[in-house]
Amino acid sequence: MSAALIDGKAFAAGLRDRVGTLAARFEAQVGRKAGLAVVLVGEDPASQVYVRSKGKQTVEAGMASFEYKLPADTSEADLLARVEALNADPVIDGILVQLPLPDHIDEQKVIATIAPDKDVDGFHVVNAGRLAVGQPGFVPCTPLGCLMLLKDRLGTLAGREAVVIGRSNIVGKPMAQLLLAESCTVTVAHSRTADLPAVVRRADIVVAAVGRPEMVKADWLKPGATVIDVGINRVAAAEPGKTRLVGDVDFTGASTVAGAITPVPGGVGPMTIAVLLRNTLVAAWRNAGQPLAPDAI
Numbered sequence: 001m002s003a004a005l006i007d008g009k010a011f012a013a014g015l016r017d018r019v020g021t022l023a024a025r026f027e028a029q030v031g032r033k034a035g036l037a038v039v040l041v042g043e044d045p046a047s048q049v050y051v052r053s054k055g056k057q058t059v060e061a062g063m064a065s066f067e068y069k070l071p072a073d074t075s076e077a078d079l080l081a082r083v084e085a086l087n088a089d090p091v092i093d094g095i096l097v098q099l100p101l102p103d104h105i106d107e108q109k110v111i112a113t114i115a116p117d118k119d120v121d122g123f124h125v126v127n128a129g130r131l132a133v134g135q136p137g138f139v140p141c142t143p144l145g146c147l148m149l150l151k152d153r154l155g156t157l158a159g160r161e162a163v164v165i166g167r168s169n170i171v172g173k174p175m176a177q178l179l180l181a182e183s184c185t186v187t188v189a190h191s192r193t194a195d196l197p198a199v200v201r202r203a204d205i206v207v208a209a210v211g212r213p214e215m216v217k218a219d220w221l222k223p224g225a226t227v228i229d230v231g232i233n234r235v236a237a238a239e240p241g242k243t244r245l246v247g248d249v250d251f252t253g254a255s256t257v258a259g260a261i262t263p264v265p266g267g268v269g270p271m272t273i274a275v276l277l278r279n280t281l282v283a284a285w286r287n288a289g290q291p292l293a294p295d296a297i
């Protein structure tokens with residue numbers, strides 16, 4: 001079998017277009033642009049790239065981007081004060097603090113300080129709770145992007161066996177909640193799962209979010225399974241001194257068994273920022289007192 005490629009880059013471009021249309025309508029009706037604030041502490045090179053992309057794509061979608069680049073030695077108190085100021089600013093609809101933060105800052109404290117209705121990352125415990133009990137709220141961008149790709153590929157997910165590998169608050173746990181809400185039978189596997197290949201082999205849907213380069217092998221997969229690879233791992237390339245990106249799935253091998261698979265790069269990654277723009281727009285319409293219908297975008 002040769003798996004179909006799930007083109008996250010193309011899907012993300014379509015989502016950004018739809019966001020752009022509704023962002024223009026927002027500006028025309030409300031009299032200002034929807035606004036996203038992104039806070040970066042320190043100089044982590046990957047984070048700098050992601051934050052730059054977020055700003056560029058926000059502006060391209062017709063929204064206002066506010067970037068705050070703070071030095072690596074910013075105190076926790078100063079960061080919390082910045083977040084409080086953004087909470088109170090009426091032209092800011094969404095707030096994102098880029099992770100990871102330097103070690104001296106408590107990430108959970110920072111996330112807890114973001115107003116839940118501006119928490120477009122969906123990391124605040126209030127939004128995690130809303131997702132768990134099925135109330136409307138913000139859902140973390142990467143798992144929501146994975147769900148969009150799955151529904152686009154498979155239509156209804158009800159009754160399917162799904163295995164999520166990884167239990168982080170940012171991807172694994174919300175992904176499991178989303179799949180459960182779609183009536184999948186969900187297993188969350190992790191580093192201490194016994195006989196992981198056997199567990200994964202049950203799955204019609206595999207979401208790999210474990211951060212281990214090419215860990216999921218072809219013979220772990222049920223033939224025809226749909227494989228969503230969340231991993232972004234930089235490894236040494238064949239050419240000395242060069243690196244390349246690989247996912248958590250052995251793409252070449254898995255493609256011979258899976259029915260469909262996301263590539264790395266170009267799969268889940270681009271969905272993360274496209275969904276961030278979508279969440280910001282949803283926040284903006286809600287803050288303006290005109291919430292969008294749940295399926296508007």
Ligand SMILES: Nc1nc2c(c(=O)[nH]1)N[C@@H](CN(C=O)c1ccc(C(=O)N[C@@H](CCC(=O)O)C(=O)O)cc1)CN2
Nearest residue numbers: 050096097098099100121141265266267268269270272
């Ligand atoms: N506050 C947050 N911090 C972080 C998040 C997040 O959702 N919120 N996610 C990641 C990083 N991230 C966005 O912030 C992100 C990761 C990857 C991509 C992406 O498009 N990847 C490309 C490859 C890019 C490359 O060449 O390095 C791909 O997979 O095709 C976008 C955003 C951690 N922090």
